[in-house]
Amino acid sequence: MEIKQLEQLLAESDFFKDLDPAYRQMLAGCGRNVVFRPGEYLFQEGEHAREFYLIRKGKVALQIKVPGRGPVILQTVQDGDVVGWAWLVPPYKRQYDACAIELTRAVAFDGVCIRSKCEQDPKLGYEFFKRFAAVMAARLSAMRLQLLDLYANP
């Protein structure tokens, strides 16, 4: 029952919607529904990265703890966004915290499960990496703009 629901969710998400339905079915087998209350962490810096998340509804702050300043929020993500790619790249360690700032419903995907499916089926692997590459490119471009600190007083 839950897998069918997850398949439907994936079909409606921007990230997975144009993926072959057979692949979506495979991926749904690696996912589970999760809920985070405001203030709860999806993951924290330094942890082993086992999962990534597709946010169904809610808002999550991606933040880094800076000594003497507390956590600095680098970005917020919300409905339809994908969070966390450390599970994809060795040594699979989280580089920042992800903390829910609103009640957040998400699908958590088991990274080991997905990696093994991608190893078995390179086309699925390619489709998957294409999507993550697009997310990473968009984040990198946004990060560059943030680094320029465009609104700073000249």
Next chain:
Amino acid sequence: MPIRDVINRAEAEPVLPDPMLVQPWRVRRLVRETADTFTLELQPQASSGQMRFKPGQFNMLYVFGVGEIPISISGDPAQPRMLLHTTREVGAVTRAMRQLRPGAVVGVRGPFGTAWPIEECEGADVVIVAGGIGLAPLRPALYQILARRDLYGRVVLLYGARTPADILYRRELERWRARFDLEVYATVDRAMSGWRGNVGVVTALIPRAPFDPSSAVALVCGPEVMMRFAVQELLKRGVQPGAIYISMERNMKCGIGLCGHCQLGPAFVCKDGPVMRYDKLADWLQKWEA
């Protein structure tokens, strides 16, 4: 031409003041908006004085004894007896302006330059993308649109600031956000934990903003790099290049197309701008310090 006709014509076309003539306006109030930004409220010194302006236009403001600078008009075009100028303190003239007290007199020349295409927006969805102080020249456009809200499709305001403390017109933004006929999304480039709003660049708001790109007109104002990236996102969304308007800034002196100080490619920003259509400017926008 018979004398009668000449007189009639003179009546029909009011004589515009000499654009080089400085008009005295009195400071009514100085409102502190953020740590480095303030709004100057000016009233005409003459009881009959007023200034009719269009959203997006600017004035040359002269702080006597210090200097003259171009500042966009940020108030309501329906109130020609009250001039608002939201200004960031960056150097000598803006610093002196910040120190003005109620009753002080400022020299004003204007209004100058092109306006946001409010009439072209009729019947269309309107997407307003503002970064930092770039919200100031867009506020008159929003006032005018909201005054005749029924003429437009969806109206979306996307606003980016540096930090939560740098958000301009905060109370007004909250009022606008509470309206059912206006979508307001704000984001900041950085925030400390505890901030519950969005963090990220303003351009990241464009892909998920609720408007129909095929019928949308976009009005964009902010630092030049931000505008370049915003335009790229709008084009990616499917907004037509000819339906995107940006407001440019260059150093100015005369403000009326005589001195060449504000040249941008083949255009003079004071006369052919500041509001320009993206497709007419695209080639020049990519060139460094064109």
